[in-house]
Amino acid sequence: MTVSWTPHRFTGGILALDTANTVVLRNDPEKTFDRFDDPAEIARFAEAASGFRAAELGGRRLEAPEPRTIAPVVLSIREATDRLFRHAIAKGAIAAGHLPDFLMACAGGLSGSSTEIGAPGRPFGDPATPIAFEAALAVSALSLLRDDTVARLRICPNCSWLFIDRSRNSSRLWCDMAVCGNRQKANRYYRRRTAAREITNA
Ligand SMILES: [Zn+2]
Known part of the structure; x- marks a missing residue:
């Protein structure tokens, strides 16, 4: 079954976090699953992310013409990003020991790329041409x-899910x-009703 890449699936707020969130319910070993199990979804995700993340990407489109080939590097960046930042959020600090894997994974996404990035107004390079998804994913992850x-x-x-809270008073609680x-x-409503019934029946 193909995934419907709805706006909800892009509530991470940054390409690298939206990608980390393609593994659903990481907190529940029984229910967790990977939306990239079919590598063809990487290309479809990249297509949708080109629109939802246009602001971050400076309007540069993502391309993933060979999703099967890039799947290993995409998954390695995704998992290293999730591990490093999930820990950083919980502990309030980055574990230095997480950095080597993270940086190696990002290096894998960038190696062989001949694009130029980081010019003023062009964080991901020239929007006239597309950028390889794995390279953009690495740039996005490093920006975190x-x-x-x-x-x-x-x-x-x-x-x-991981997300970035851009609210003015840093008070956003939910991904969505x-x-x-x-x-x-x-x-909560269900629990309150059940508790009330239990008291009545007691
Ligand atoms: Zn959520």
Whole structure:
């Protein structure tokens, strides 16, 4: 079954976090699954991310013409990103020991790329041509290392996704209020009703 790459699946707020979130429910070993199990989804994700992450990418489109070939490097960046930043959010600091794997994975995404990045207004290079998805993923992941970004990273208490909190007072709790916020509210309502019934029946 193909994945529908809806806006909800891009609530990470940064390409590298949206990619980390393609593994769903990392907090639940029974329910977790990987939306990139079919490598063809990497290309479809890249296509959708070109639109949802246009601001971050400076309008440069992502391309993944051979998703099967790049799958190992994409997954290695994704997993190293998740491990490093999930720990950093929980502990408030980056574990130095996570950096070698993370940097090696990012190097894998960038090696062989002949593109130029980081010019003013062109963070991911010239928007006239597309950029290889694995190279852009590495650039996005490396951008997370900035101090002011690390401080704004969060873990959704409902689905365990990583996201960046850009709210002015740093008070965003859910990856997506409309999905995880409401689900949690419904759970609380259900628990209250059940508790009330138990008291009545006692
Ligand atoms: Zn969530």
